[in-house]
Amino acid sequence: MCGITGWADWSRSLADEGRTVAAMAATLGCGAADSTRSRLAAHAALAWCGRGEGGEDGAGRGTADAAEQVVVAFDGELYNRAELRAELERRGCRPRGGSDRELVRWAFLEWDEAAFDRLVGMYALAVWDGRDERLLLVRDRLGIKPLYWARCGEGVLFGTAPRAVLAHPRFPAEVDAEGLAALFTVAIKPPGVGVYRNLREVRPGHLVRVGQGGAREHRYWSLRTAPHTDDLPTTVAEVRRLLGQAVGEQSQSEVPLVALLSGGIDSSAIVGLAAEALTPDGGKLATYSLDFADGERDFKADALHVSRDAPFVRAVVDHVGTRHSEVVVQAPALTDELGNTLRARDMPGVGDLDASLLLLFREVRKQAEVALSGEGADDIFGGYPWFLGEAGQATANFPWSAGVTDRNAQLSPELRAVLDLEGYVADAYADALAEVPHLDGETGPDRRLREVFHLQLTRFLPFLLDRKDRMSRANGLEVRVPFCDHRLVEYLWNVPWEYKRAGGQEKGLLRAAVADLLPEQVVNRPKSGFPFGQSPQYLEAVRQSVRQIIDEPSSPVRGLVNEAAVRAMVDSDAWFNGKFTPPPWLPRVIQLDQWLREYGVSVVL
Known part of the structure; x- marks a missing residue:
């Protein structure tokens, strides 16, 4: 298992925070077959783990030259490593070791942020440049690998899983109305929303540049619209x-x-x-x-x-x-x-x-x-x-969600007072539609299908x-x-x-x-989706678990859901109607209850 995590703070020294960063890295599950490494600097601490990280590859030996002041934490895989290495060597660079992380480090030293345009693969990475005390958080173009970040005082925390950020003592496990709306609607969450309160995702094809002046996002890749000329x-x-x-x-x-x-x-x-x-x-x-x-x-x-x-x-x-x-x-x-x-x-x-x-x-x-x-x-x-x-026939909604009715019906009266899922979806759709790069003069079905493909690539595929x-x-x-x-x-x-x-x-x-x-x-086989459980035993087991949750007075999920509506679903098969969306609510109730308990999540509305 691989992952990266870290902490940067320009208002204090992190040289003695190795134990905190080690605790963050431990949540990523690196086992005996993996190797965990870390680097502590005056204002940054990075950790990474994964295959091929054993041994010294020349990254950070405490020397003062420029190469040793750049540290990279890398999760993922480069598919053009041979070409990238060859190009670096032609330019006089001598990457040491065979890891993708080392190649990214030398590419950054050679081309700075333009290096990310040259990467082919799936990756989430962090670069600490000690020369100007700059932290870069970078995610691959399609968002194949996740990367989360959050502001923390005068700095930021980051990790390839929310649990790495949650492991920091100064980041509480909280969820607000925006996070709940993202959980209750599938494949609609706007890019960048991390569900937990104050947690963000690095958007696909973006980098987050963090320094003493704060954090700024930059898009380094986007789809470019042009006429298709091939027959x-x-x-x-x-x-x-x-x-x-x-x-x-x-x-x-x-x-x-x-x-x-x-x-x-x-x-x-x-x-x-x-x-x-x-x-x-x-x-x-x-x-x-x-x-x-x-x-x-x-x-x-x-x-x-x-x-x-x-x-x-x-x-x-x-x-x-x-x-x-x-x-x-x-x-x-x-x-x-x-x-x-x-x-x-x-x-x-x-x-x-x-x-x-x-x-x-x-x-x-x-x-x-x-x-x-x-x-x-x-x-x-x-x-x-x-x-x-x-x-x-075009709809004015996310196509995979257009037939869903009364999203608010499963919410408790208290939650409905502050959370309107219908309005959330409408706003998310308007924002998503505004991002579509149309071709000049494109109309009718061609225009609508370009919108649908963009919605698919930026909302459904990331899910x-x-x-x-x-x-x-x-x-x-x-x-x-x-x-x-x-x-x-x-x-x-x-x-x-x-x-x-x-x-x-x-x-x-x-x-x-x-x-x-x-x-x-x-x-010639028509499209058939990923198989799912249609067993009567599974359905009954889910219903029984939800009965126990709703019957328990101390259950934290009872404050979020409409108990009468959930009980009605428990006693019927209406929740399981054979359609892909919305996802069945009863398994969601089970997981919501366990999440609030196990993660100690506080609901902040």
Whole structure:
């Protein structure tokens, strides 16, 4: 497991604060297989842990030259390390050691903040420049890796998980109306909101520059809108090239690597390309899939889950020739794991959708340290059903949330008096829409679909990436997402909807780009979402847990929810209607109650 954390304060010396920073780093879960390192300076203390951090790489030996005054804490993976090292060496730099952190340090010494434009990968990093006592907090372009920060006196705290910041004695665990609204609405949270009161996220593609004069955010990457001039065959070929490049780069690993497989076009494309990339090594690619015990009996099709994965998984395994393992989740395990998913996120999440992913990653980690995932394909190619719906009839809302009615109904009267979820969503939507970079003269469905893709990339995809990161990080597993390679995203941003829907099918462009790698039934399989628990035993276990919570007078969650509405859901199946949104409220009640108790969270309204 990897992570970074630290503290900078220009009003006091932190040279004797090693114990505090060590406590912050300890929350990141670095175990015996990892190495934790730290640096203490007059006004900054940084700590980092992860694979490949053992030994001395030349960073900070107490000498006075410029190179030794720059310290980098790095979490993630660079995919262009060979090219970056070669360019640095051509310029006379001699990075010591093989870590990505050392490469970033020398890149910063050579190009200062312009160095971040040269990084290809997923990362959250901090740079302390002792020459001018400047702290930089930087996050990758798509937000694959999380990074939180908070003001603390005359300085800031930061960490790759909220718990690292919460471990500081001067940062209380509190939540206000904005944080509660972010918890109660999924994939709508504005970028930068950290849920805990006064906690912020570094926005994707941004850096936060902190000095004695305060903190300022700077965007170093954004999507650029321009006419798409390639014809359809050229576009198909370029998508294949860019995706193949991303998968090839991300398939390189010094530790065992596997691929996640659902039998859909997204993960199957990754498997097909990764198998090709690994062929020269003479070994078979290992793949993993998820299913539920009695899934064949309990499965009920809906708008986002049109078919079971298992038959299509087998078709890919047989066609590509992978070493496959199926992870079968038992229904009781979902409720048992809700507490672990809470601790993985440091806040309530999305119930069994988190739990099933956590269980999958736990099994994968027994055999591998790195996995490839198809996350992000629906977001950049337009795979979700609401893309087609918005092309035909636009809504004035987040498309995945347009059908939700009366969000306030589950809130207690006291909370409704200060928290209007409908107004929160409306304001969040207006802010998100104002960020869209339109093409001059763009109108009608083309204009609306550009808006939907931007909403997807800046609101929905970050929610998915955070879920993926939290559940994998909790198991010490690194999950790579080739579809989120920024070069592929930049290209697809300007590809017209008619190309993305080539052949009249969702993600038709992707299907055309990888059709030669996969069996026909998989190439033509309609979108089917991540599997979720439909077991009657799971549903009853959740209802029973909520009954106990609501019946307990001291339960802290009772002040936040409408008890009558929750009891009505406990006694019916209305909360579980087969739709993707809103997420079931009953698992949310369980996690809210546990969060308020276990984390000692105070509600400040």
